[in-house]
Amino acid sequence: MSTLRFFAIKETLNRKSVKIKEEKRRSEIFAENVYNTKKMRQTLTSDAFLSLTNAIEKGSQIDRAIADQIASAMKDWALSKGVTHYTHWFQPLTGATAEKHDAFFETIENNEAIEKFGGSQLVQQEPDASSFPNGGIRNTFEARGYTAWDPTSPAFIYGTTLCIPTVFVAYTGEALDYKTPLLRALQAVDNAAVAICKYFDKNVKKVNASLGWEQEYFLIDSALVSSRPDIQLTGRTLLGHASAKGQQLDDHYFGTIPNRAMSYMRDLENECMLLGIPVKTRHNEVAPNQFELAPIYEEANLAVDHNALLMDVMDKIARRHNFKVLFHEKPFKGINGSGKHNNWSLSTDTGVNLLSPGKTPMSNLQFLTFFINTIKAVNDNEELLRAAIASASNDYRLGANEAPPAIISVFIGEQLTSVLNELENVTSGKLSPQEKTDLKLNVVGKIPEILLDNTDRNRTSPFAFTGNKFEFRAVGSKANCANPMTLLNSIVAKQLIDFKIEVDELIAKKDLKKDEAIFNILREYIKKSKNILFEGNGYGEAWEKEAKKRGLSNNKSTPEALKVKVSKKALSLYSDLGVMNTAEVEARYEVELEEYIMRIQIEGRVLGDLARNHIVPTAVKYQNILIENVKGLKEIYEKDFKKVSKAQLNLIEEISKHIESVNNLVNDMTEARKKSNQITALEEKAKAYCDVVKPFLENIRYHCDKLELLVDDELWPLTKYRELLFTT
Ligand code: ADP
């Protein structure tokens, strides 16, 4: 094994960066492989084009004859670009993307063949796909699921395949994927937000949620990864002593991008351009070999698709560059992990960002309405937000003394805090003309100026307002954004619906003017949402205590965090909005618990193997060398040998102690797994894995890492942290 380690290092040292040609401007190749509006216009009859744009913008049905036309035009466009296959591209509950390719090729009579793609193939497919997790939905209802075209996310060419974004649902209608509930949540927030916008502007007909994600990742040489079974099988290091130099010097953050990583990024960005993923920003992150990539924000459904596609593309392109890209939230102990900030806002079809202060008092009141309602939604559903980002891998990052904590809070900055404080003192009921003028001019009217110099950005907040958007920072780097986006848009939709009911009631019953009613309700919301607002250091221990006093949840583990997903409140939130019915929510809960259990189980098995079959034999080998040495010393020094072999004897003993601990702990962990596996209730089983099995991982690691410090470097089989992080 140690030979593999040294071979891998040698391979890595000999790597050259791959040459990348960028012959055309990015704006020229952007979306070249996407069947977007421009291509639709070029290739469709005006009837078909109109029907498709109506489906995209208004969700109207496309009839079969038109679907045939669209399919045929898509096929011709794809064939002209060398495409041979098509696939319905979807996102099952594994969180990854799924595709099953079919050739356009068909045989006809007389042993001849043609390329064919009809409307029915475009609109609906039946991939068997029965092996994807479904939380029992398909067992209890109907064995088959089908995929159905989502025209709001344009088809694209990836390699030689035409990919058609689709939803994946059971024949009984239950969602088996991430996209279906997301689309429903986006519809819900659209309806609810449009109704509120009507208070301010009657022309608003549609509100889109926007998402701009920031993807963090590590790049590790593929040979080095091959020498580490833990990274290969679990995406993270299960052992390894810290490198003497890690990220203490902050010399990687925003530093010059290393050559090989740079050519990887250029290659990746090139592919992203062709696929219409508008990537814009790249830089080194805090940890060695850690990087970040961010696009220009887009409509949320498209942005979610693009992020899912991006992760797949990143993985593929990494191979060309002899890299493995790690999306795990905590690949290395003791240095920063990776997240995926989800920047979120709402904007109207009239071009207004509802989370951006405007130019007039009225548009600022609209801003405050959406701003305060979002805060209220987070306040009332903080535990659900935490649940939406829970996963076995994100648990190693959240609340692990490194950003962000498992407590959800909202940061809004000093200036907006003072605006809210002033609004809190608004008179109850009717406002005097003087108060109205004062509010409009001095409180609401001042917002844009204030925000301009609101540069205060709290990096420790899991949910921060950053000028014209909220940034949900606790999302895991590996996560599919659909999950947090479905939740966030749902809770905001629900909140806006409640707000409208309350405002309308004040107008009808108390005879208040519209703006008076809005001020009144907002005032109450500010009072009720105080607990969630926090401007201090989110990583500090003091905050944990304070948050507890405030009654905020602090669910550090996934099984604990997930529970609220099936609470009465959550079930009715989703069913009231038509986002998910009880069966769908419960199925997801089950799938997530199962995944949690399996992740910990795999980690346990891999670490057991590494500890027992790699580390212990190596330690024994080195111990034998020491024993031989002591025997030799005894031969020479006879009775006095103890004096000269003191250090060796100590080492021999210390090694024995650690070997014993490793052995016992591995045995105990295996027993704990066996016992946990017998538990049939899923919730309990997950809890057992969390409370009983998982702690062994840290304990076993402790002894292995101690052995790493004792054993001869030449013999050590596993590539060390310093080599993983600093060999380039
Ligand atoms: P950082 O958090 O690192 O300071 P930036 O401020 O550069 O990052 O923005 C990060 C992301 O926010 C980008 O993906 C960008 O597209 C997105 N973003 C900017 N404005 C909006 C908006 N109105 N709605 C949603 N996302 C946005």
Ligand code: MG
């Ligand atoms: Mg950010």
